Amino acid sequence: MLVPSFHTFKKFLVHFLLVLLFQNIGIFSANLSTFRSLFTRMSQLQLSALPNKVVKNASVESCAAGCVKETDFECKSFDYDNAIRECHLHNNTHEDLVAILKVAPNVDHYRSAFQKLFNRLPNQVVTISHNRNVPRVSVEECARRCVFEMQFHCRGFDYEQDRKNCWLTDDTPQSSGGVLMRHGVDYYEKRNDGPLSKYVCYGFGSLPPMEGYQIYNKVMLGVTLDACAQLCTAETSFQCASFDYMFTTQACHMSQYVAANVRGMDTNMTPQYRVMHYEKKEKFLEYFYATPYAVVLGHNKKTYHRVTPNRCARNCLEQKEFVCRSFDYQIQEGTCLLSTKTGSDVGGLYYQGLAQVHHFEMKPFLDCGGVLTSESGNFASPNWPRNYAHHLNCSWQIRVPRYKVILFTFVHFDLGRQTRNPCDDANDKLVIEELTTHGLVRFCAALHLGGYVSQANNVTMQFVTNAQHDAQGFRITYKSDWPCHALLIEDNGEFASPGWPAQYPANSDCLWTIHAPHDARVHLRFTSIDLEPHGVGHCSERYDAIEVYDGDSPVAPVLKRFCGSEVAQSVTSSYNILLIKFTSDSRVERTGFHATYMFVYRLTTTTTTTKAPTTTAKAREDYSHIQASSDLIQKALTAMFFEPAPEYPDGNIFSTKPYTVLSATTTTYIVNVKHDDIDGTGNGVDKTNNYYNNGVFIKTMWILVVSLLVLLILVVLVLALVCRYYRRRIPKRRNVPNFPFTEENLSLYEKKNAVDVESEDHDCLDTVVSEPDFDLVLDPDIAFSNPLYEQRYPNSVEDNDASHLSHG
Missing domain, CATH: 3.50.4.10 (Hepatocyte Growth Factor)
Incomplete structure (x- = not known):
C-alpha cells in the first residue's frame, strides 16, 4: 500500500481548511457570488514577471478559483490570455516593485480585490487588543491576510x-x-x-x-x-x-x-x-458599495440638490448621458454628485475626516444569464459598469404573467466595433428571441436600439462574445404591461388598458382583435371601467372612450360604447370576431379598464327517431304529457339564457338552439330527441302544450297555495302550545328597581335588602316593569349598625327613624 508523503498530506489539509474558510466567511453571498468578483480586471495589460503556474484551456472564473485555492504558493494576481484561453498565476502584484504592467493585446491582468469584502469606517478602531499585527502592507494585502487567516x-x-x-x-x-x-x-x-x-x-x-x-x-x-x-x-x-x-x-x-x-x-x-x-439600504442603494467619509475629488459630471441617498442612487442607475459608476453624497445639504470615475480610476479616494460626505461605488453585475420572473427588473453584461470579458455565452430568460408583454429599455448599449450585419460571427452580439402567435421572432440588437416591446410574455436574450475585442456592454431595464395592440386567439383570456390598474398614458390609440373559431361567438365582460368623466349625454369622441365593434374593423357595427366610470357590463358578438378600440386624449388620465372574454360555442344537435309503444290510448296520452313537459322546459331554458342570432352575410344563420360554453379540456355534447307524432295528426305537440298550460300549471299552483296555508297554520299552533307550556312552568317575573348604588352613601345592608315589588304578568311575551317605590323602608328590627359608618354619617340613623315614623 502506498503511503502519502507529508507534502501531499499538507496540501490536502490546507485545501480542506480553505474550503472551511470560504464557507465560514460567506464568500458566496448575494453580492459576491463568484471567485471572479474577488479580482479587478485591467484590460490589455500583462505582468512583466514570469508566472508561477500556467493553466491551459481555462475560463476566467476557473482561473480566479485556481488562484484563490492555490496552496503551493501565495497567488496574488493572474494574467488571462483571451486568444488561447490560457491562465498565468503570479505570487506578486505590480505594487511589489519586482514587476510592472506592460501593454499586451488580448491579455487581461486581474489583481485581487479582497478589500470589497470589508466595510470601512475612517478614524475609528474596534479594539485596542488585537490578535495579530502585520507591518508594512497595503490595505488590499491586509484584507487578504484577514480572509486567509x-x-x-x-x-x-x-x-x-x-x-x-x-x-x-x-x-x-x-x-x-x-x-x-x-x-x-x-x-x-x-x-x-x-x-x-x-x-x-x-x-x-x-x-x-x-x-x-x-x-x-x-x-x-x-x-x-x-x-x-x-x-x-x-x-x-x-x-x-x-x-x-x-x-x-x-x-x-x-x-x-x-x-x-x-x-x-x-x-x-x-x-x-x-x-x-x-x-x-433602499431598493436602489442595494446596487452600490458604501465608503463613508470619502469622495472622488474633482470628477463629478452632474449634480442634484435636495435628494435622498436612495434617489441619488436611482439617478445614477438611470443616467443615459454617460455611464455613471459612482456618486458622492453630502448628507447635511442633500447634495448628489454623479461621476464616471471610481477610486481605482483616480488613484484612490480622498478621505474627508469626519466631514459628512460619503462615496458610493456601483457593484459589478456578476450574473451571466438567469431566469427573471418578476414583473420589473434589470440586468447587464457581466462586470458592468466595466468592460465585459471574452468568450462569454450568457442567456437571460424573462417571463411575466400570461397575456402581458415586456417593455425593454436599453439604458446603455455598446458592443464595440460592429459590421453592417449585427449577427455576424465577427461581432459581439445580443440575440433577442421570442415565440409569438405569428411564429418565431429572432434578431440581433443593433447599436441604435433604444427599446423593444415584445409580442409575448416570454423573451430570451443571449449574449455572445469572441476573443477579438471587448467594450462597455449593456444595461437593460424591463417591466411588464398590458399590450396596446394584440390579436387574441386563445379561449378564456383577458386584457386591459396599458398601465392598468395604474393610469393609462395620454394620446393612446389601442386595438384588440378577439378571433374565435368559426362556429363560436365571443362573450366579452368588462370587470372595471374608469375613464375620463364625460358631461351629460352620450359618449363623445373628444374624450377617452372604449368602442366595441361587431367585426374585425372599425367600419363594423358598434355594439357598445363606454366612457367615464361604469359598472361591469357584458357584450356578445354576432360572429366569431370582436374588435375593441380604446382612445385617450391629452387632458385627463384615469386607471382605464380591465376585461375578460370567452368563446361561446353553438349546440351540436342530432336527430333520432323513437318509436312510440303501441299500447292503449291512456298510455299514449301520458306519453304526450311527458314529451310536452320536456319540450316546454327546453324552450324556457333557451329563452332565458340565449337569444336568436342574426344572419351571417353569407346567409348562414346561428341556430336558435341553446349555446354552451366549452372549456379547453372538456367537450359537452347535448342531444335533442325528436319523437314521432303519436296521434298521427301532426298537432300532438300543440295539443299537449295547451293541455299542459291549462291543466297541469293550474293544478300545480293550487297545490302550492294550499301547502303554504297548511304550513302557516301548523306554525301558529306550535307557537301557541310552546307559549302556554312555558307560561305555566316559569314563575312570574319581578320588577327590580335599578338603584345607582355607590360606596359612599349606601350601606351594605341597603344594597342587599332593597325591596322588590311584584307585578302581575298577564302576557308571556311582554313584561311591564314599574317604577320603583321609594316609600318603602327597611325593617327596624334588623337594621344594619356600623360604628364607623355612624361616625362618618352621624345623621343617618335619625333620618331613618324619622322616615319610619313619617311613613308609619
Whole structure:
C-alpha cells in the first residue's frame, strides 16, 4: 500500500481548511457570488514577471478559483490570455516593485480585490487588543491576510495609514461594545449576510435631536445589534429607515428619518458615549458599495440638490448621458454628485475626516444569464459598469404573467466595433428571441436600439462574445404591461388598458382583435371601467372612450360604447370576431379598464327517431304529457339564457338552439330527441302544450297555495302550545328597581335588602316593569349598625327613624 508523503498530506489539509474558510466567511453571498468578483480586471495589460503556474484551456472564473485555492504558493494576481484561453498565476502584484504592467493585446491582468469584502469606517478602531499585527502592507494585502487567516476567525482589522500597519482581530463592534475614535486609523469590518447586510454603517454618531420633532418612533432595550437590525426590518407600525444602537445600554432607537432628513449626524459626543448609526439600504442603494467619509475629488459630471441617498442612487442607475459608476453624497445639504470615475480610476479616494460626505461605488453585475420572473427588473453584461470579458455565452430568460408583454429599455448599449450585419460571427452580439402567435421572432440588437416591446410574455436574450475585442456592454431595464395592440386567439383570456390598474398614458390609440373559431361567438365582460368623466349625454369622441365593434374593423357595427366610470357590463358578438378600440386624449388620465372574454360555442344537435309503444290510448296520452313537459322546459331554458342570432352575410344563420360554453379540456355534447307524432295528426305537440298550460300549471299552483296555508297554520299552533307550556312552568317575573348604588352613601345592608315589588304578568311575551317605590323602608328590627359608618354619617340613623315614623 502506498503511503502519502507529508507534502501531499499538507496540501490536502490546507485545501480542506480553505474550503472551511470560504464557507465560514460567506464568500458566496448575494453580492459576491463568484471567485471572479474577488479580482479587478485591467484590460490589455500583462505582468512583466514570469508566472508561477500556467493553466491551459481555462475560463476566467476557473482561473480566479485556481488562484484563490492555490496552496503551493501565495497567488496574488493572474494574467488571462483571451486568444488561447490560457491562465498565468503570479505570487506578486505590480505594487511589489519586482514587476510592472506592460501593454499586451488580448491579455487581461486581474489583481485581487479582497478589500470589497470589508466595510470601512475612517478614524475609528474596534479594539485596542488585537490578535495579530502585520507591518508594512497595503490595505488590499491586509484584507487578504484577514480572509486567509487560519489560526483564529478574523472578523476585521484596524489599519494605520501612515505606518501601513495591519492589526487583525476577531472582535466586532457588538463584542467590543462599539467603536472608538482614533485619528489616523481606519476600521475595516467584514461584510456579512445577516440582518446588518441590509444597512449602511456610518460608524460613530447618532441622529441629532430636533426641537418640536420626535426623532425616534420606537425604542427597544436589551437587544443585540443583529436583533436591532431585524426589528427595524420587520417593523410595520411605521417605515423604519434607520436606527441608532447604544452599546452601553443595548438600546435600539428606531426612526423613520435618515441623517439627510435632519441635516446630518451628531458626532459631537464624548468617546465614552458608545453609539453607532445605521441606515437601511433602499431598493436602489442595494446596487452600490458604501465608503463613508470619502469622495472622488474633482470628477463629478452632474449634480442634484435636495435628494435622498436612495434617489441619488436611482439617478445614477438611470443616467443615459454617460455611464455613471459612482456618486458622492453630502448628507447635511442633500447634495448628489454623479461621476464616471471610481477610486481605482483616480488613484484612490480622498478621505474627508469626519466631514459628512460619503462615496458610493456601483457593484459589478456578476450574473451571466438567469431566469427573471418578476414583473420589473434589470440586468447587464457581466462586470458592468466595466468592460465585459471574452468568450462569454450568457442567456437571460424573462417571463411575466400570461397575456402581458415586456417593455425593454436599453439604458446603455455598446458592443464595440460592429459590421453592417449585427449577427455576424465577427461581432459581439445580443440575440433577442421570442415565440409569438405569428411564429418565431429572432434578431440581433443593433447599436441604435433604444427599446423593444415584445409580442409575448416570454423573451430570451443571449449574449455572445469572441476573443477579438471587448467594450462597455449593456444595461437593460424591463417591466411588464398590458399590450396596446394584440390579436387574441386563445379561449378564456383577458386584457386591459396599458398601465392598468395604474393610469393609462395620454394620446393612446389601442386595438384588440378577439378571433374565435368559426362556429363560436365571443362573450366579452368588462370587470372595471374608469375613464375620463364625460358631461351629460352620450359618449363623445373628444374624450377617452372604449368602442366595441361587431367585426374585425372599425367600419363594423358598434355594439357598445363606454366612457367615464361604469359598472361591469357584458357584450356578445354576432360572429366569431370582436374588435375593441380604446382612445385617450391629452387632458385627463384615469386607471382605464380591465376585461375578460370567452368563446361561446353553438349546440351540436342530432336527430333520432323513437318509436312510440303501441299500447292503449291512456298510455299514449301520458306519453304526450311527458314529451310536452320536456319540450316546454327546453324552450324556457333557451329563452332565458340565449337569444336568436342574426344572419351571417353569407346567409348562414346561428341556430336558435341553446349555446354552451366549452372549456379547453372538456367537450359537452347535448342531444335533442325528436319523437314521432303519436296521434298521427301532426298537432300532438300543440295539443299537449295547451293541455299542459291549462291543466297541469293550474293544478300545480293550487297545490302550492294550499301547502303554504297548511304550513302557516301548523306554525301558529306550535307557537301557541310552546307559549302556554312555558307560561305555566316559569314563575312570574319581578320588577327590580335599578338603584345607582355607590360606596359612599349606601350601606351594605341597603344594597342587599332593597325591596322588590311584584307585578302581575298577564302576557308571556311582554313584561311591564314599574317604577320603583321609594316609600318603602327597611325593617327596624334588623337594621344594619356600623360604628364607623355612624361616625362618618352621624345623621343617618335619625333620618331613618324619622322616615319610619313619617311613613308609619
